[in-house]
């Protein structure tokens with residue numbers, strides 16, 4: 001499976017501010033690039049905090065792209081995926097209610113029964129791991145469903161875990177020309193031992209100006 005991480009950050013590396021409202025970091029062109037990228041994916045994954053905080057629909061916006069997918073025999077939208085240990089997900093969130101996409105919630109075994117009952121008819125609930133989410137088991141399950149391209153959209157906790165385990169093949173970071181400068185706000189990553197450091201750098205493979213933003217694309221240094 002090929003796993004891409006894409007995010008938008010402020011100049012100083014924040015994903016959001018600390019207010020209740022979602023901070024809009026992207027510009028119109030970046031949103032459109034994300035829509036294009038989503039249209040090429042089999043599935044899109046976000047952490048449960050992003051479901052709670054941003055309440056995203058996680059759907060394709062472009063009718064043309066949706067039509068192209070349908071014409072080529074794919075589902076109109078990529079599968080929506082989230083993961084949770086707490087099970088604190090509202091059945092009313094847009095993740096579950098918006099659009100015709102398939103939805104999967106990966107959780108730990110200790111909360112499986114209750115969550116399955118609560119999300120009945122809204123999403124498939126799958127336990128991967130007893131008390132911790134086992135990302136490798138999660139990816140194996142997705143592979144068995146034919147998922148070959150996965151977009152990890154965030155947030156920080158989720159992405160840090162994927163990076164720690166060396167699971168991201170390609171990283172796309174869209175940088176906006178403003179600062180957040182608020183230490184209560186989430187940064188791109190949380191603390192963690194990530195196997196990319198000064199001695200093992202990511203390989204920059206593209207830089208692209210997207211209006212006032214710049215998108216940097218990296219791959220692992222090792223040959224993928």
Ligand SMILES: NC(=O)c1ccc[n+]([C@@H]2O[C@H](COP(=O)([O-])OP(=O)(O)OC[C@H]3O[C@@H](n4cnc5c(N)ncnc54)[C@H](OP(=O)(O)O)[C@@H]3O)[C@@H](O)[C@H]2O)c1
Nearest residue numbers: 007008016047048049050084085086133154155156157158
């Ligand atoms: N700018 C951007 O491109 C962008 C994109 C996405 C998100 N964001 C921002 O990122 C912020 C949210 O980031 P975040 O770090 O707080 O949260 P997050 O990564 O969205 O979600 C973290 C939660 O997901 C579950 N989870 C994720 N990985 C897990 C694992 N390996 N094992 C067990 N549970 C796991 C847990 O849910 P439970 O707590 O339910 O157990 C965990 O608390 C929001 O402010 C959002 O606006 C920005």
